[in-house]
Amino acid sequence: KAGVTQTPRYLIKTRGQQVTxxxxxxxxxxxxxxxxxxxxxxxxxxxxxxxxxxxNKGNFPGRFSxxxxxxxxxxxxxxxxxxxxSALYLCASSPNRAGNEKLFFGxxxxxxxx
Amino acid sequence: SQQGEEDPQALxxxxxxxxxxxxxxxxxxxxxxxYRQNSGRGLVHLILIRSNEREKHSGRLRVTLDTSKKSxxxxxxxxxxxxxxxxxxxxxxxYSTLTFGKGTMLLVSP
Numbered sequence: 632k633a634g635v636t637q638t639p640r641y642l643i644k645t646r647g648q649q650v651t652x653x654x655x656x657x658x659x660x661x662x663x664x665x666x667x668x669x670x671x672x673x674x675x676x677x678x679x680x681x682x683x684x685x686x687n688k689g690n691f692p693g694r695f696s697x698x699x700x701x702x703x704x705x706x707x708x709x710x711x712x713x714x715x716x717s718a719l720y721l722c723a724s725s726p727n728r729a730g731n732e733k734l735f736f737g738x739x740x741x742x743x744x745x
Numbered sequence: 746s747q748q749g750e751e752d753p754q755a756l757x758x759x760x761x762x763x764x765x766x767x768x769x770x771x772x773x774x775x776x777x778x779x780y781r782q783n784s785g786r787g788l789v790h791l792i793l794i795r796s797n798e799r800e801k802h803s804g805r806l807r808v809t810l811d812t813s814k815k816s817x818x819x820x821x822x823x824x825x826x827x828x829x830x831x832x833x834x835x836x837x838x839x840y841s842t843l844t845f846g847k848g849t850m851l852l853v854s855p
Binding site: 635664666673674676679687689719721723731733734735736737738739741 | 785848
C-alpha cells in the first residue's frame with residue numbers, strides 16, 4: 632500500500648498570498664487530520680475530516696480552511712499568508728480515527744512565507 | 746494547547762546506552778501513543794498503550810503508563826545511532842484528535 636502523500640514538498644510564498652496544500656491518504660483510510668509544526672509551538676492540531684465532513688477543528692484563525700473529497704483526498708488552504716505561517720504542515724490518515732487508532736503521517740509540506 | 750509535555754527536551758547518549766523519555770499530561774485519557782520523527786519528516790507511530798495498561802513492550806521499546814500520576818515513560822534499550830530522532834507522546838482526549846507534546850530530541854553518538 633502506498634503511504635500518505637503530501638504535495639508539494641516545499642513551498643515559498645510571500646505575505647498576503649494564499650496557498651493550497653494537498654494530501655492523499657492511504658487507500659481505504661477515511662479520516663484525514665492536519666497539523667502545523669513549528670519549533671516554538673510544536674505540533675498544533677488544525678482540523679480533521681472524516682467522510683467529507685469536518686469533525687474537529689483546532690484553535691486557528693479562519694484563514695486556515697480545509698476540505699475533503701469523496702475519494703478521501705484532502706486539501707488545506709491558507710489565505711492572506713503571514714510570516715508566522717511558516718511551518719511544516721503535516722497530514723495524517725487513519726481508517727476511522729477511532730480512539731485506539733494510530734495515525735499514518737505524510738512527509739509534510741515545508742511552507743516558507745517571506 | 747499542548748496536552749503532553751516531554752522531559753527532557755534533549756538527550757545525548759552513546760550507542761549501547763539506554764534512553765529514557767518522560768511524558769506528563771493534564772486530563773484523563775483513553776490511550777497514549779509515542780511517535781518518532783526524523784529531522785524534517787513525518788511522524789512514525791511507535792507504540793500505543795491504553796489507559797488500563799501499565800506497561801507495554803515492542804522490540805527494544807518499553808512504555809509505562811501511570812494514570813494516577815498522569816505520566817508515561819518511553820525506554821529505548823541498547824540505543825543505536827539510527828535511533829537519533831525526536832520522540833513525541835500523544836494523548837487521545839477527544840474522540841478524533843491526538844494532542845502532541847513538544848517532543849524530546851534524542852542524539853545517539855557512535
